[in-house]
Amino acid sequence: MKSIIDLTDKRILIIGASSGIGKQCAITLSQVGAKVILAARREDKLREVLELLEGDGHGIKAMDVQDTENIEKCVKEIINEFGALDGMVYSAGVGTAIPLLQTKPEKIKQVFDINFFGFTEAVRQICRRGRYNPGMRIVGISSVASIRGDKSKTAYSSSKSAMDSAIRCIAREMADKDICINSVAPSMTATELYDRYIEKYGEDSDTNQDLLKRQYLGIAKTDDIANAVAFLLSPAARFITGITLPVDGGLTTC
Amino acid sequence: MTEQEKIALIEETLDLDEGTLTADTVLDDVDEYDSMAKLSLIVMMDDEFGKKLTGDVIKGFKTVGDILAEME
Ligand SMILES: NC(=O)c1ccc[n+]([C@@H]2O[C@H](COP(=O)([O-])OP(=O)(O)OC[C@H]3O[C@@H](n4cnc5c(N)ncnc54)[C@H](OP(=O)(O)O)[C@@H]3O)[C@@H](O)[C@H]2O)c1
Numbered sequence: 001m002k003s004i005i006d007l008t009d010k011r012i013l014i015i016g017a018s019s020g021i022g023k024q025c026a027i028t029l030s031q032v033g034a035k036v037i038l039a040a041r042r043e044d045k046l047r048e049v050l051e052l053l054e055g056d057g058h059g060i061k062a063m064d065v066q067d068t069e070n071i072e073k074c075v076k077e078i079i080n081e082f083g084a085l086d087g088m089v090y091s092a093g094v095g096t097a098i099p100l101l102q103t104k105p106e107k108i109k110q111v112f113d114i115n116f117f118g119f120t121e122a123v124r125q126i127c128r129r130g131r132y133n134p135g136m137r138i139v140g141i142s143s144v145a146s147i148r149g150d151k152s153k154t155a156y157s158s159s160k161s162a163m164d165s166a167i168r169c170i171a172r173e174m175a176d177k178d179i180c181i182n183s184v185a186p187s188m189t190a191t192e193l194y195d196r197y198i199e200k201y202g203e204d205s206d207t208n209q210d211l212l213k214r215q216y217l218g219i220a221k222t223d224d225i226a227n228a229v230a231f232l233l234s235p236a237a238r239f240i241t242g243i244t245l246p247v248d249g250g251l252t253t254c
Numbered sequence: 255m256t257e258q259e260k261i262a263l264i265e266e267t268l269d270l271d272e273g274t275l276t277a278d279t280v281l282d283d284v285d286e287y288d289s290m291a292k293l294s295l296i297v298m299m300d301d302e303f304g305k306k307l308t309g310d311v312i313k314g315f316k317t318v319g320d321i322l323a324e325m326e
Contacts, residue, residue: 097293098293098297099290099293099294099297101269101294102267102294102297102298102301151290152290152293199308199309200293200296200308200309201309202309202310202313205289205309206289207289
């Protein structure tokens with residue numbers, strides 16, 4: 001039987017692959033045939049993820065996206081070592097909560113460096129001639145925070161809205177080059193980010209209980225997000241570009 | 255940082271007038287001490303003292319003096 005989501009031998013770069021959603025994307029994409037290149041700062045964690053992948057031909061690359069000027073060098077090295085890309089997932093991100101009165105410009109910049117500038121710079125670098133194969137598909141990991149307001153989320157939400165806006169523009173600009181780009185907007189997902197959130201607020205806190213009421217299908221599993229990413233990267237999604245797909249357990253219906 | 259400077263920093267963090275707090279002030283008596291104020295303390299502690307306050311530590315704060323004890 002033919003599988004609709006088939007990424008056999010597609011070369012996919014995953015930035016932010018050392019934990020959480022990016023790690024699960026790596027595992028899921030390898031299960032549908034992709035050859036993945038795992039990137040993030042913690043090389044030891046990337047090696048651990050590499051062990052979990054199916055098939056062969058995968059690789060790792062230590063990379064800090066906060067250093068946006070270094071992204072070009074890293075992308076060039078990746079292309080030289082592994083060849084042109086068929087796709088990229090950008091899952092690097094920080095999920096900050098900072099009350100407005102402490103949201104100084106430098107705090108916003110720190111969040112944007114990773115969540116937004118790192119993303120646009122990585123996209124810019126892989127969209128150069130010779131660095132991608134026709135039909136390349138890119139997926140950014142955005143957040144429902146992109147379209148929902150919440151206390152203390154000025155910097156984080158803005159960075160995700162910026163990502164989604166950029167995606168709509170890049171989709172139009174790159175369509176002639178046969179490149180499609182979309183984002184997935186998860187709601188709360190069981191990763192280290194959620195562990196830190198629980199550590200900060202507590203499981204029984206009003207904040208967490210309110211969240212569970214709104215996100216009425218429960219806390220997402222990382223596979224829920226990775227499955228949507230696999231679909232958007234696959235040729236089955238060839239007619240979809242420039243969108244943000246909520247994967248949110250119903251949150252945005254409330 | 256002197257105790258007075260630390261108290262001034264807490265007042266600034268909670269957006270309170272100068273001179274509102276003393277080490278003995280009971281936090282439950284401060285109207286402005288809500289969940290956002292607690293989050294503000296977390297951010298301030300990280301920025302100024304490189305300390306990560308957990309939810310449990312915050313729950314343990316009864317007086318301004320308890321916060322001062324963490325500010326080192
Ligand atoms: N978990 C959720 O509930 C949730 C909900 C909505 C959206 N999201 C979004 O999903 C994405 C992934 O989050 P997650 O929950 O999987 O968090 P996570 O487990 O903390 O993973 C974040 C990833 O980003 C990488 N990263 C962070 N800073 C980096 C840097 N400067 N350079 C390179 N890589 C960096 C981390 O690797 P290193 O530390 O090894 O560099 C890690 O692989 C984020 O963009 C987040 O905003 C998460």
